[in-house]
Amino acid sequence: MNVGLTWRLLRGGGRRGMLGTWLTLGAVAVSTALLLFAVAVDFAFAARADRGAWRNPVAAGSRPAVAVEASRHDYVRGREITVVDLAALPGRSPEPPPGLSRFPAPGEVWLSPALADLADRLPAAELAARYPKRAGVLGDEALVHPDELIVLAGRAPDAPELTATRSSDWIVGSQPVKVATLAGEPTEDAEGYQVLALIASVLMVVPLLVFGGAAARLTVARRDQRLAALRLVGATPGQVVAMTVAEAVIVAFAGALAGAVAYALAVPLLSRVRIDGGPWFVADLWPHPLVMAGAVVAVPLLTGLSAVAGLRRVVVSPLGVAKRETPPGMRWVRLLALVAVLAAVPVVSRGDSAGLIAVVIGLAFLSINLVGPWVVGLIGRITAASARRPARLLAGRRLVDDPRSAWRTVSGVALTGFVAGFLGLLSPGTLVGTQDTGHLRVSAPAGRAATVAQEARDRLRHAGVAAAVTTRKDVVVIALKDATRITGDGARREAPDGPLLRAEPAALDRARTALTGLVPGRTPTTQADDEYFGGEILGDIAVGTVVVLSVSFLVAIASAGITAASSVLDRRQTYALLRLAGTPLEVLDRARRAETLIPLAVMGGGAILVGAFCGIPFMITDPNLSGLVTLVVCVAAGFAGVVGAGALSRPLLRSVTADPAPRPD
Known part of the structure; x- marks a missing residue:
């Protein structure tokens, strides 16, 4: 009976009621798709490590x-x-x-x-x-x-x-x-990539879980009003909880299936991202069927639990919900959780446990999410007290009345700010190498450098490669004569073997082939070859940073757009009544923007500082320009994304305020 009634209420909510349902479904779909990607990354690196272990x-x-x-x-x-x-x-x-x-x-x-x-x-x-x-x-x-x-x-x-x-x-x-x-056994490199993948997964998964939990609270005011009315006409607390769980699970299950399908369609494209030297096998990025099934089942269950967690007022005080009484304010003790986590970061950073580091970073995320609504409520009180215009006063009062809803709108960008602050300081600079490819060097057995050098001359002459062969202690140095000298910044640097040279790739590879087996088990290499691994690792970290921030931005922008539209639907009766009372639409729109941008500026900046504080103990180099650019781009893109996503709900605001007879569902 409860499920049947819930289904009828979902279908009978009207066009705007169904719009709220579609918003929830979309939020869950985005969360599920990105969650599958974040989890698949760990399995993908583990699969790579297992396949490469036979060479170690x-x-x-x-x-x-x-x-x-x-x-x-x-x-x-x-x-x-x-x-x-x-x-x-x-x-x-x-x-x-x-x-x-x-x-x-x-x-x-x-x-x-x-x-x-x-x-x-x-x-x-x-x-x-x-x-x-x-x-x-x-x-x-x-x-x-x-x-x-x-x-x-x-x-x-x-x-x-x-x-x-x-x-x-x-x-x-x-x-x-x-x-x-x-x-x-897996190489040290493979294990290092797995550690970085674990940290990246935490940086992606925690905002996704927060966004997924927020998805269950979309259009919460409309649902609470409806359930409170049912409660007042005789519905039991158990029936209210059952209907809430049924509604949340039905919508979330459809969204989870849609997200799984979207991820499956995106896997071929994701497999082209080059990390650790190359792209991916499609099978690596495809989670185990049990993981896929677990996500499709777990996401709706978590959504249902999140929905039930907000039912206390409906069950205990349905009359207060119906009368729209302002709930009691949150207490400052929430701040203690964040302080405790930040105090633990320098201590944990001294250890070598990647799992413990990932746990602390995850706790920092959750602490920001816990303290966020309290800070938003504080911002609202300050905004309302200092307001000189109607729009600012309306924004401040709204933040005070429902700081949790306002936090849901900006939480995505705030958590993205944490990621940017953390990664911005850790982003390595570009490896400034000599890029000398005109000198090949191979170490000779002790006392045999002259013999090896003469054999190298004979091989190169037979292959038609012009080169000067010299010895330096037990190292044979081959300088290709057709190589050109590196000018500019490189001209101020000298290689141990002489001026920096750049050889044509074909000539260099002919020389490598001619010298193959010159010293068994040893490869002639250039100075650029010696710097190959360092450059590859730095490049992979840069790619990983872009991937993590891209996922975070997708979450932030999707969260801002969906929750902004949901907020308009939740308050459509209030907006319509204010419009009938003579409030200009522009004032309502400015108030709506202000209640997003004001907490966004404070919480976004604060989250960046918290992320930077958590990243400082893990810095391996001094801060560099690329890290600062990452931070600036993050802030600019975050603000632009939220403003753009919020602007999409302006037509919806115009539509709900045009109703001459506003009434609840």
Whole structure:
């Protein structure tokens, strides 16, 4: 009976009543779609780490070893190639690596699809000649991302590539290791990306949960009036709660399904975002079916709980709701929660637990959301006391009467301000490297630098590459003669090997190919190659910052637009009565804008400061211009988005004030 009555009330609410229902459905759909993305990011990075673990060998230890494995990095056209050397030990039959149906035989070379395609397109002397005896293509199970360049080379156990000592620098690769299994373990880089993904997820999920909870409170005044009337004519508290839950769950379930469909349609586009060297497999960004089902079920349940949480006045004092009495003001003790969290930030930042850091950041979010309505009420009292014009007085009184509703309108931008303040200080500057590509260097075994240098000259001469080969201690330096000197800012910097040079990519790759295997297990690299990983990480952090802020802005603008329209519907009787009493429409519109912009300026600025305070302990570099630009753009875009979203509800305000006989539902 309760569900049937609820359905009839939903359908019988009139055109504007249905508009409120559609607003709630839209808010839940946006929340669900972005929530699925925020959760999928963690699973996606975990999937990448698992697929790449086989290249990070773990010593067999006390277990019987079955193979020898090592890795190093090569380069082509400024891109990194991961080269894995693998050999089965005599008398052992190890399991094949991921992506292969059998263990590679000595001399066989398997390329990733992207590298095989590149080798077919480039001249053989620039790439394909480095990896002769190609046996096939690696499967996706061996790849971190679809565009990854990787080589799996089968070796004999006593091959120089697996017996010679390699560099101890982890950036260069790994030493030959006897392994009991090719399972390996995630690399430090992969674990670092997972930590950053966890923090990014918290920065996205918490505003989404707040927005999702606010979705249940859209058009709350209209619903409370209706339920209070039912309560006064004899409905029991249980019936009121049941109808509220039914209404919220029905609408939220439809919105959650719509959000899940929207996310599914967006996955192919999201998979093109390049992080950690390349785009994503679509399957990585597709949550597990249980996660998808959990979101579609959990979002409506949370929405229902949020709706029930606001029913206390309807159940306890339905006459007060019907008479529109102002509820008691909130107490300042809410501020203590925020102070406690901020006091804990410097302490927690000294630890290494990413989970604990994420929890504290999440608590800071929730504390801002808790203290927000109290601050809005305080702003309202100050605004009303200092008002000199009718619009400002109306705005101040509205903020005092219902600070929670006003906070819902600006909470999205306020929480986005926290994200911008936190990330703005953490955004790294651009890596200022030498970008020297005209010098190739390779370390030679002790006492053999002259011999290696002479072999390098012979190889380059045979390949038709003009270069000057010199030695510096145990390092052989190859300076390409066709390279041009870097001028401008680079001219004031000198590389250890001489003036900074920029080589043509084709000439550089011909030299790399000619020098392949010059020193087994060691790759000739340029200074730009050595700076490759640092530049990639900084670029990924910048991309991640843009993604997190983009999600936050979508939440903020959607929240501002939907809640502004909902607020007009909630107060349509009040607006219509004021209009009939002679209040100009322009005054009502200015009051509506003021009750958004005034708390937005205060709470947005305060949230930015709180976010910056939380970000200071995690700074690894001094503040840079890009971080300040991020903050400025965030503030400008936030204000513009909220103003624009709020302006969309002006026609609705004109419509509700044109009713000559305003009445409740």
